[in-house]
Amino acid sequence: MDVSVKGEYALRAVFELSRHGRPEPVKIARIAERQKIPQKFLEMILAQLKQGGYLGSRRGVDGGYFLARPPDQITVGDILRQIDGPFQPAKRPFADEPTDSPFPEMWDRVERALSCVIDRTTFADLVERWRQRRVKGVPNWQI
């Protein structure tokens, strides 16, 4: 019932790219350094995110990775599911479980509750909140 380190790394990498904003590619080495992620491990993660359609890349001297869509169209849930697989509270319905078990319905509720957070939080949101936070003192007009 937790998120893998790999998943957390993926989130941090996409956050880094979102924060960067501009369309120029960012090098793996730079992301690894800024987010303190082992570089070779990060390579695999970014490849996985690319093949999920969330990132693009370019090789060569000015190469790197970049977002394949704007940050307000990538959610935390997207990335987590791409890396850690679909969230299945229990391989519902348990193969040999009587069909009147009360649990599948509860797992649905859990999934919906979770979805309300992770599928509604975009990286644009995260960057914005992070920017607000940087202005120490937390202004009043914050929601």
Added chain:
Amino acid sequence: MDVSVKGEYALRAVFELSRHGRPEPVKIARIAERQKIPQKFLEMILAQLKQGGYLGSRRGVDGGYFLARPPDQITVGDILRQIDGPFQPAKRPFADEPTDSPFPEMWDRVERALSCVIDRTTFADLVERWRQRRVKGVPNWQI
């Protein structure tokens, strides 16, 4: 980001005891059979739930396990945390993470959303819903 089989077994076992209701102990063998759980595995699970204070037991010929408190005072979250450990989305805050990371706040939201379901669903609720469901046709006076 899923629940272990062990956790699911624990829920089913406690549900079985809640459904049974009466204060007489239920034998491991019976729970294992009714909920299709490997018996020796279930023994470990029940021991863990007992040492968490959720179950009591009696040995000997008419022995078995029973709830240590009424089912409306045991939540799904209690059992899950006792078996699978505390829910920590990411070992927050990541040791080497800059303190202005946007993620800890998001994990808090996830945790609260989850808590709204698992810490508010008692086994009395589960049994009641399950009873309602058994009456095929699902009556109108249901919430």
Added chain:
DNA sequence: CCGAATCCCTACTAGTTTACTAGGGATTCA
């Protein structure tokens, strides 16, 4: 065309966790 920089791809691995199984010991009670 060269070669440096970068992404890309496959394979390997130590350590941990998961989902069990095995074998018996301690209690209870008729």
Added chain:
DNA sequence: TGAATCCCTAGTAAACTAGTAGGGATTCGG
């Protein structure tokens, strides 16, 4: 006493986690 039950320790095959290693394929400036 002995049968039924819970109790306790240990072991274990398979999968998963969090990486590491080593090089191949592209790109691009010169």
